[in-house]
Amino acid sequence: MTTRTDAPTRREQILREAARLFAERGFHGVGVDEIGAAVGISGPGLYRHFAGKDAMLAELLVGISERLLDGGRRRVAESDGDPEALLSALIDGHIDFALNDRSLITLHDRELDRLRDAERKRVRQLQRQYVELWVDAVRRAYPSLDESDARAAVHAVFGLLNSTPHLGPAGTLADSPATAALLHRLARGAFAAAAPRTQEAPAGAPVAGAPAAG
Amino acid sequence: MTTRTDAPTRREQILREAARLFAERGFHGVGVDEIGAAVGISGPGLYRHFAGKDAMLAELLVGISERLLDGGRRRVAESDGDPEALLSALIDGHIDFALNDRSLITLHDRELDRLRDAERKRVRQLQRQYVELWVDAVRRAYPSLDESDARAAVHAVFGLLNSTPHLGPAGTLADSPATAALLHRLARGAFAAAAPRTQEAPAGAPVAGAPAAG
DNA sequence: CGAGAGCGTTAATGAGCGTTAACGTATGGC
DNA sequence: GCCATACGTTAACGCTCATTAACGCTCTCG
Numbered sequence: 001m002t003t004r005t006d007a008p009t010r011r012e013q014i015l016r017e018a019a020r021l022f023a024e025r026g027f028h029g030v031g032v033d034e035i036g037a038a039v040g041i042s043g044p045g046l047y048r049h050f051a052g053k054d055a056m057l058a059e060l061l062v063g064i065s066e067r068l069l070d071g072g073r074r075r076v077a078e079s080d081g082d083p084e085a086l087l088s089a090l091i092d093g094h095i096d097f098a099l100n101d102r103s104l105i106t107l108h109d110r111e112l113d114r115l116r117d118a119e120r121k122r123v124r125q126l127q128r129q130y131v132e133l134w135v136d137a138v139r140r141a142y143p144s145l146d147e148s149d150a151r152a153a154v155h156a157v158f159g160l161l162n163s164t165p166h167l168g169p170a171g172t173l174a175d176s177p178a179t180a181a182l183l184h185r186l187a188r189g190a191f192a193a194a195a196p197r198t199q200e201a202p203a204g205a206p207v208a209g210a211p212a213a214g
Numbered sequence: 215m216t217t218r219t220d221a222p223t224r225r226e227q228i229l230r231e232a233a234r235l236f237a238e239r240g241f242h243g244v245g246v247d248e249i250g251a252a253v254g255i256s257g258p259g260l261y262r263h264f265a266g267k268d269a270m271l272a273e274l275l276v277g278i279s280e281r282l283l284d285g286g287r288r289r290v291a292e293s294d295g296d297p298e299a300l301l302s303a304l305i306d307g308h309i310d311f312a313l314n315d316r317s318l319i320t321l322h323d324r325e326l327d328r329l330r331d332a333e334r335k336r337v338r339q340l341q342r343q344y345v346e347l348w349v350d351a352v353r354r355a356y357p358s359l360d361e362s363d364a365r366a367a368v369h370a371v372f373g374l375l376n377s378t379p380h381l382g383p384a385g386t387l388a389d390s391p392a393t394a395a396l397l398h399r400l401a402r403g404a405f406a407a408a409a410p411r412t413q414e415a416p417a418g419a420p421v422a423g424a425p426a427a428g
Numbered sequence: 429c430g431a432g433a434g435c436g437t438t439a440a441t442g443a444g445c446g447t448t449a450a451c452g453t454a455t456g457g458c
Numbered sequence: 459g460c461c462a463t464a465c466g467t468t469a470a471c472g473c474t475c476a477t478t479a480a481c482g483c484t485c486t487c488g
Contacts, residue, residue, distance in 0.1 A: 042437075043437090048434075
């Protein structure tokens with residue numbers, strides 16, 4: 001938790017506002033004038049800080065992916081070996097991020113295709129590493145899960161945790177500790193149910209309806 | 215399952231391709247020429263079938279929302295009163311949709327803001343009704359859940375089920391019945407874990423790490 | 429003081445794109 | 459046979475918008 005005390009630089013200010021606007025109306029739906037206006041300067045003034053609109057998006061997306069991966073790695077490193085605790089820590093970390101940076105979460109999987117090849121590859125690689133980090137943790141906690149199921153479950157739980165933007169306007173009770181705890185329970189419950197009945201992970205309700213789909 | 219046998223009309227053809235393209239590159243990222251090319255006509259020829267690009271998006275989004283809500287209502291009507299079975303049926307229905315119409319799922323929560331006021335309101339209203347239908351079903355299955363938690367859980371499970379676009383390119387093993395079954399288990403597990411320990415819904419693993427989020 | 433870096437401004441440029449105009453071509457009923 | 463309708467076409471038009479040009483202001487450092 002390295003908290004910053006110095007004032008946010010103009011650059012950071014721009015990035016934050018751009019993230020908000022991109023999340024609200026999409027990359028193509030936001031004009032540079034609008035971004036400028038959001039920080040009190042107008043239009044082309046942004047070019048003193050960024051090479052272009054694309055560069056802002058790239059920096060945002062790469063930054064998000066790096067932060068997520070770094071956080072995940074840190075938690076793995078700090079883990080004492082208890083797989084359950086590690087999984088809980090990963091979930092909490094992701095929830096923190098999802099609740100505090102909703103707009104970044106929205107961007108993360110929405111505007112990736114708008115990047116140039118180099119940056120898109122880099123972001124995808126970071127995302128992949130983050131996913132695999134989770135997959136390892138999940139499989140350690142639920143050894144009966146095979147790899148592809150674990151990966152699908154991880155993607156699904158990301159979808160679950162990233163649902164925070166749909167919880168209502170930011171700043172309401174939606175981002176309370178209670179919501180964080182609820183999301184945590186949901187994620188744990190999902191993982192527990194992913195493993196097809198094992199002895200060490202007593203999961204799932206007594207199987208009411210036949211779950212077979214299709 | 216009202217299967218159509220007659221050939222797809224040009225209109226439908228256009229809608230399907232537009233959905234795919236919008237999902238891939240975003241509404242603003244796709245030009246009318248591109249949509250036209252995808253169905254073998256070019257650019258302005260589309261205007262014989264639609265009033266404009268906006269109209270295509272509107273018809274897609276309204277259509278999705280109506281289909282989802284109708285399906286949900288049908289399953290409620292067909293329910294024999296068993297809340298567990300109803301919830302399972304709703305989940306299966308949503309999974310079917312998510313697996314078979316990935317691009318529509320993607321559009322559903324991504325491009326809503328690009329609609330004009332009237333249509334946006336209509337879509338939101340349909341979505342709200344669909345959510346409330348689920349909330350009712352969930353609360354019947356898990357009476358100990360209070361309403362706002364149930365609603366948050368429903369949104370989260372939608373996020374979980376709608377993660378299918380992230381499962382890899384369509385047509386792979388990702389949209390197999392096994393994946394559907396896995397998603398079903400994940401959703402049920404999440405709901406079961408949402409309710410804070412009740413006697414009738416034996417949920418959750420033996421609470422390994424302290425789930426409190428910081 | 430004076431030079432130059434850092435930041436902004438407004439005006440112009442130029443491409444992309446949704447939409448409309450104007451103009452064919454088949455088809456099917458009277 | 460002929461007119462209307464359905465469905466396309468290509469060629470403008472006009473607007474939006476990212477980017478660049480050209481031009482200040484205001485510090486700070488020598």
